[in-house]
Each structure stands twice: as C-alpha cells, then as structure tokens.
Amino acid sequence: MHKQTYLKIPFVWEEPSPLIEVPPRLNFESVNTMSDKVLLSILARVIGSSIDASDQKTVALYGVHQAAKQFLDSAKDGFSYKDEWWLFGINSEKEIVGFVLPVVYQDGAKENLEEGTIYYIGVLPEYRGLGFANDLLCKGTRVLQDIGVWRVFCDTDVNNLPMISAFKRVGYRQYSEPWERPL
Numbered sequence: 607m608h609k610q611t612y613l614k615i616p617f618v619w620e621e622p623s624p625l626i627e628v629p630p631r632l633n634f635e636s637v638n639t640m641s642d643k644v645l646l647s648i649l650a651r652v653i654g655s656s657i658d659a660s661d662q663k664t665v666a667l668y669g670v671h672q673a674a675k676q677f678l679d680s681a682k683d684g685f686s687y688k689d690e691w692w693l694f695g696i697n698s699e700k701e702i703v704g705f706v707l708p709v710v711y712q713d714g715a716k717e718n719l720e721e722g723t724i725y726y727i728g729v730l731p732e733y734r735g736l737g738f739a740n741d742l743l744c745k746g747t748r749v750l751q752d753i754g755v756w757r758v759f760c761d762t763d764v765n766n767l768p769m770i771s772a773f774k775r776v777g778y779r780q781y782s783e784p785w786e787r788p789l
Contacts, residue, residue, distance in 0.1 A: 610663075610788070611786040611787060611788055612659035612660060612763060612764075612786070612787055613763070613764040613784040613785070613786060613787075614761040614762065614763060614764065614784060614785055614786075614787050615761060615762055615763075615764055615770060615780055615784045616759065616760070616761045616780065616781055616782050616784075616785065617759070617760045617761065617762070617773040617778040617779065617780055617781065618757060618758065618759050618760075618778060618779060618781045619747055619757070619758040619760075619776070619777055619778045619779075620756065620757045620758075621756040621757065623777060625748065625751055626744050626747045626748040626751060626776065626777070627744065628741065628744045628745045628748050629740070629741045629744060631697070631698070631741065632695040632696060632697060632703065632738065632741050632742075632745075633695075633696045633697075634693040634694065634695060634696070634745055635693065635694050635696055636689060636690045636692065636693060636694075637689070637692045637693065637694055637705060638689040638690070638692070640694070644702075645678070645692075645694075645705070646671070646674055646675060646678065648694070648702060648704075648705060648728070648730065649674040649677065649678065649705070649726075649728065650670045650671050650673075650674040651730055651731065652704070652705075652728030652729065652730060652731075653665060653670060653673055653674050653677065653728070654670035654673075655731045656728075657763065657765055657766050658762070658763040658765075658766055659763055659765070660763070660787070661673070664676070664677070677726070681707070681709065681725055684711065684712055685709035685710065685711060685712060685723075685725060686709065686710050686711075686712050687707070687708065687709040687710065687725075691707075691708050691709070691749050691753075692705070692706070692707045692708070693705060693706055693742075693745060693746070693749070695738060695741060695742050695745065697733075702730070703729060703730055703733040703738050704727070704728050704729035704730055704733060704738050704739070704742050705726075705727070705728055705742070706724060706726075706727045706742040706743065706745055706746035706749075707724065707725040707726045707727070707746070708722060708723070708724055708725065708746040708747075708749045708750050709722060709723060709724075709725045710722040710750070710753070710755060711723070719754065719755075719756045719757075720750075720753065720754055720755045720756070721755060721756070721757045721758070721759065722750045722755040722757075722758050722759075723758060723759050723760055724743065724746045724747070724758070724760050727739060727742050727743055727746060727769075728742075729742065734768070735768070739768055739769060739772040740772050740775050740776060743772050743773070743776045744776055747776060747777075758778075760773065760778065764784050
C-alpha cells in the first residue's frame with residue numbers, strides 16, 4: 607500500500623535580526639483569559655476551512671471538533687510553552703480574528719539558546735485576505751524573540767500561498783526545497 611504524503615515548504619527566521627515590529631491594528635489577549643471552549647471553537651472553524659492537506663485529512667477522519675481537540679492535545683508532544691504565549695488577535699470591534707500558538711522545542715536548546723516554532727496560526731474564514739496572518743505571525747515571532755529564541759523553524763503546505771507570502775513578508779526565508787510529510 608502506498609503511503610500518502612503531502613509537500614511542506616520549510617521556513618526559518620534567525621537571529622541576528624531586529625526586533626519584529628508588530629502592526630498595531632490588533633490587540634492580543636492570552637487564550638487562557640477565555641474558556642478552553644473558545645479556543646477549541648475558533649480552532650475548529652479555522653481547521654475546518656484550512657487548505658492544508660493534513661488538516662483536511664484529519665478533519666475528514668475525525669470531524670472538525672475532534673480534529674481540533676486532538677491537535678491541541680498533541681501540543682505538548684515535543685514542545686514547551688507558557689499559556690500567556692498563546693494569543694488571540696482581536697480587532698477594534700473586539701472580535702477575535704485569529705490566533706497564534708508559539709512554542710519552543712523541548713530539549714532543543716543549544717548553548718542555552720532556545721529554538722522554536724509557530725505550532726499553529728489561524729485566521730477565521732471571514733477575516734482572511736486582509737493581512738491578519740502577517741500580524742499574527744509578527745506577534746508570534748516577537749513572543750519567541752522576547753523569550754530569547756534565536757531561531758524559529760516553520761513550514762506550511764505548498765498550496766497555502768497566503769501563508770507562504772506571510773512568512774516572506776515577516777522576514778522568514780525558505781531554507782530548503784519542499785519536503786514530503788506523511789499524511
């Protein structure tokens with residue numbers, strides 16, 4: 607049986623770089639200031655409309671709410687984070703437009719310098735196409751900068767052109783050719 611795969615494009619942001627300037631149009635609030643159900647609901651809406659092949663497969667197998675729950679439950683597998691790092695982006699009308707979930711790799715420090723990733727970033731469907739992924743990525747990267755992360759590895763589905771553009775606009779660079787991940 608042939609194992610299904612999909613292509614991911616890897617990106618990296620590295621020091622030395624100036625501190626990321628976070629655009630001022632969103633306010634950021636820790637996801638832990640709201641009930642767990644809010645993050646789960648927002649994540650389910652994002653993952654249910656994702657163009658990422660792995661998200662689509664997980665949703666097809668388990669349904670949108672179970673896929674979101676499994677995704678959040680696996681966040682501690684190989685990663686560490688503090689609750690205050692995980693943030694909702696909130697517009698001037700006090701509406702959540704999306705979220706960013708930065709983490710550091712467990713046992714990934716080199717000479718006491720941490721490496722991290724954006725575990726997930728999502729913009730609600732009705733706010734897509736307005737550049738909010740840039741704002742969220744800037745904020746997530748800045749959170750990691752502020753805690754001393756010197757390198758941030760991320761990847762995205764080769765078909766996720768908006769996220770590819772966001773990585774480039776925020777100063778990430780593609781560091782290798784797309785690679786296959788099992789579905």
